[in-house]
Amino acid sequence: MISESKIIHLPFNRVEGDLEITLEITDGQISRAWSKGTMFRGFERMMQGRAALDGLVITLRICGICSLTHLSAAVEALEAIAEIKPPDNARRLRNLALMAETIQSDMRQSMLMFLVDFANPESYRHHPLSLEAFNRYTPLSGTSALSAIKETKKLLGVVALIGGQWPHTSFMVPGGVTCQLNLTDALKCRSILTHFQSWFETSVLGCSIDRWLAIDSLEALNVWLDEDPAHQRGDVGFFIRFARLAGLDKIGRGYNNFISYGSHPLPSENIATGTAQRLYPSGFAQGTQIMPLDLTQIQEDVSYSWYQQEQPSIHPYQGQTTPLFDDENNARYSWVKAPRYGGIPAETGPLAEKIIGKDPLFTNLIDQLGANVLTRQLARLTRPANYLPIMHQWLNEVLKNPGAEFYRPFVEIPDGQGAGLVQAARGALGHWVTVENETIKNYQVITPTAWNGSPRDSADMPGAWEQALQGTHILNVEHPIEAGHVIRSFDPCLVCAVHTVYKGKTVGKMRLG
Amino acid sequence: MNWTVIGIGNRFLSGDAAGILVYQELQQRILPDNVSLVEGGLMGLDLLPFLERGGGVIFVDVVSGFASESSIIVLNQEQILCDIHEAYSHNTGLSYLLGVLPKVYEGELPEQILLIGIEGPLTPQLVIDAANRVLAIVSEDVGTCQRNSI
Numbered sequence: 164m165i166s167e168s169k170i171i172h173l174p175f176n177r178v179e180g181d182l183e184i185t186l187e188i189t190d191g192q193i194s195r196a197w198s199k200g201t202m203f204r205g206f207e208r209m210m211q212g213r214a215a216l217d218g219l220v221i222t223l224r225i226c227g228i229c230s231l232t233h234l235s236a237a238v239e240a241l242e243a244i245a246e247i248k249p250p251d252n253a254r255r256l257r258n259l260a261l262m263a264e265t266i267q268s269d270m271r272q273s274m275l276m277f278l279v280d281f282a283n284p285e286s287y288r289h290h291p292l293s294l295e296a297f298n299r300y301t302p303l304s305g306t307s308a309l310s311a312i313k314e315t316k317k318l319l320g321v322v323a324l325i326g327g328q329w330p331h332t333s334f335m336v337p338g339g340v341t342c343q344l345n346l347t348d349a350l351k352c353r354s355i356l357t358h359f360q361s362w363f364e365t366s367v368l369g370c371s372i373d374r375w376l377a378i379d380s381l382e383a384l385n386v387w388l389d390e391d392p393a394h395q396r397g398d399v400g401f402f403i404r405f406a407r408l409a410g411l412d413k414i415g416r417g418y419n420n421f422i423s424y425g426s427h428p429l430p431s432e433n434i435a436t437g438t439a440q441r442l443y444p445s446g447f448a449q450g451t452q453i454m455p456l457d458l459t460q461i462q463e464d465v466s467y468s469w470y471q472q473e474q475p476s477i478h479p480y481q482g483q484t485t486p487l488f489d490d491e492n493n494a495r496y497s498w499v500k501a502p503r504y505g506g507i508p509a510e511t512g513p514l515a516e517k518i519i520g521k522d523p524l525f526t527n528l529i530d531q532l533g534a535n536v537l538t539r540q541l542a543r544l545t546r547p548a549n550y551l552p553i554m555h556q557w558l559n560e561v562l563k564n565p566g567a568e569f570y571r572p573f574v575e576i577p578d579g580q581g582a583g584l585v586q587a588a589r590g591a592l593g594h595w596v597t598v599e600n601e602t603i604k605n606y607q608v609i610t611p612t613a614w615n616g617s618p619r620d621s622a623d624m625p626g627a628w629e630q631a632l633q634g635t636h637i638l639n640v641e642h643p644i645e646a647g648h649v650i651r652s653f654d655p656c657l658v659c660a661v662h663t664v665y666k667g668k669t670v671g672k673m674r675l676g
Numbered sequence: 677m678n679w680t681v682i683g684i685g686n687r688f689l690s691g692d693a694a695g696i697l698v699y700q701e702l703q704q705r706i707l708p709d710n711v712s713l714v715e716g717g718l719m720g721l722d723l724l725p726f727l728e729r730g731g732g733v734i735f736v737d738v739v740s741g742f743a744s745e746s747s748i749i750v751l752n753q754e755q756i757l758c759d760i761h762e763a764y765s766h767n768t769g770l771s772y773l774l775g776v777l778p779k780v781y782e783g784e785l786p787e788q789i790l791l792i793g794i795e796g797p798l799t800p801q802l803v804i805d806a807a808n809r810v811l812a813i814v815s816e817d818v819g820t821c822q823r824n825s826i
Contacts, residue, residue: 204688227717227718227719227720271721302772303772303775303776303779304779309776309779309780312721312724312776312780313780313782315721316721316722316724316725316780319722329722330719330722331717
């Protein structure tokens with residue numbers, strides 16, 4: 164039947180409810196939290212029995228925001244199995260595209276999803292900076308929100324020039340990339356990066372990247388904030404001023420445990436320096452005590468997840484994705500598994516990347532204050548300052564070697580096991596792949612949001628943001644914006660709804676993106 | 677007028693797949709040579725470049741609460757935007773995209789924007805009807821027919 168009508172009642176579009184947070188409030192503060200993944204996806208099961216290379220097309224569809232990181236993890240897993248090393252220019256092009264994707268994600272999350280809560284009159288009408296926040300971050304009209312949309316749209320041109328499209332390009336292949344960047348496109352990339360950096364320095368940082376990177380402590384951060392009105396006007400300075408007045412440096416601590424797989428494998432010949440052939444090192448940290456990452460210590464626990472496997476907690480190489488649709492164990496509450504490192508929950512993301520990379524400012528912030536909402540979000544908002552200079556360097560190296568090798572042919576992916584471990588925009592992302600008889604026998608993916616948003620485990624230890632929520636004071640249980648701040652500071656990758664429970668009743672709801 | 681037809685949705689969620697199914701149906705048809713077909717998926721803001729090249733744009737997407745079950749409704753831009761209040765999220769919808777468009781566009785705005793809204797539950801006939809509806813709109817000012825998809 165076809166009809167035409169003038170009946171108008173939004174909303175329409177996307178199906179929601181991927182993630183629900185239930186909060187128990189006692190005496191005005193969160194006493195317990197449960198993070199419930201409400202959707203079974205099962206990409207791991209789709210991969211079983213397929214050709215080894217199929218992951219290069221399918222697994223990046225896991226996410227439309229960070230598809231390149233899934234592609235990167237899939238490629239690195241296959242290269243680990245085949246013991247292939249891509250040539251330098253392939254490394255540079257992969258890293259450039261990945262960094263562009265990460266920066267657009269960081270900026271959109273910050274301006275459109277985190278800072279938009281500062282413009283919420285219901286929660287912040289009495290905040291002394293509320294009017295300025297409203298002008299900057301109101302959806303569809305805020306100055307910073309609109310400029311972030313414009314600038315990130317242009318930045319993604321870098322990915323399109325290198326990879327042919329965005330999202331869901333498959334330009335990374337075992338052995339390299341599918342094509343070299345020609346001179347014209349390389350110069351376009353340089354123009355885009357130069358323009359973006361100018362916007363980032365002027366509008367977001369309020370200073371040069373060099374000045375920002377010179378800040379090495381909480382004290383130095385305060386000096387920077389007061390030394391120039393431009394520093395206070397930038398989104399970073401405004402965020403710090405608003406967040407401190409709102410008490411965001413005092414909520415969302417969590418376990419203070421961090422995990423990073425490291426990021427951006429280095430070309431053999433390049434200016435950028437790193438650790439263990441990566442720009443950012445891998446590691447596990449408790450506070451700022453950093454330990455080398457032992458990959459055998461990574462396990463997934465399903466004690467509170469709707470899955471069955473041979474043991475409650477196993478390594479992803481032995482991992483299974485067998486859903487339990489009907490189970491007598493009523494304690495299970497999530498379709499997300501619970502990744503643990505040596506049995507310990509940990510958070511991941513840009514803050515973990517900076518702690519394990521021994522960034523002096525964030526190391527000092529953790530030593531002095533521990534993890535909190537302000538520090539976690541500040542790490543994300545300022546990450547482009549770390550990436551943009553390196554991107555210019557690698558692009559220049561590509562321009563100096565326009566005819567250099569970009570792909571090393573290989574015959575086939577042999578039988579074996581390999582892991583692709585990368586640092587996605589939201590943190591540690593891993594693909595564990597087993598190939599047998601030229602087909603995929605097992606494929607396991609652990610996403611950053613699984614680390615951050617996991618349910619409890621066999622030791623009844625809450626997941627990272629379940630823990631970070633505990634103790635948070637809630638001013639208005641019908642609109643628990645403080646809980647929203649805590650969860651958003653982890654940059655959840657699933658559409659999320661927060662439910663506040665009080666005396667057995669749901670009294671408040673809040674939708675997160 | 678040149679038309680861009682954009683199917684929106686998630687092929688892995690049956691309740692949100694209608695726009696993609698219509699896209700697939702149109703891929704099998706002979707389209708006028710003034711029509712570009714786009715799989716919009718869940719691209720959200722990343723669809724902006726398709727809205728900066730003038731002409732007409734037809735979105736095909738699931739709607740809810742607009743009409744009776746298993747029916748099709750055609751909305752113009754004004755109707756889509758009359759109740760906009762959506763904030764950005766990872767699954768940002770059409771109203772946010774169109775709301776932000778006039779403030780961030782850098783090319784040429786579309787002369788006309790329409791939404792072919794599909795009210796569930798979805799049926800195979802509904803997919804065919806929606807594809808026919810798209811073709812009826814774009815064929816009004818077209819003579820030559822030629823398959824043309826991107």
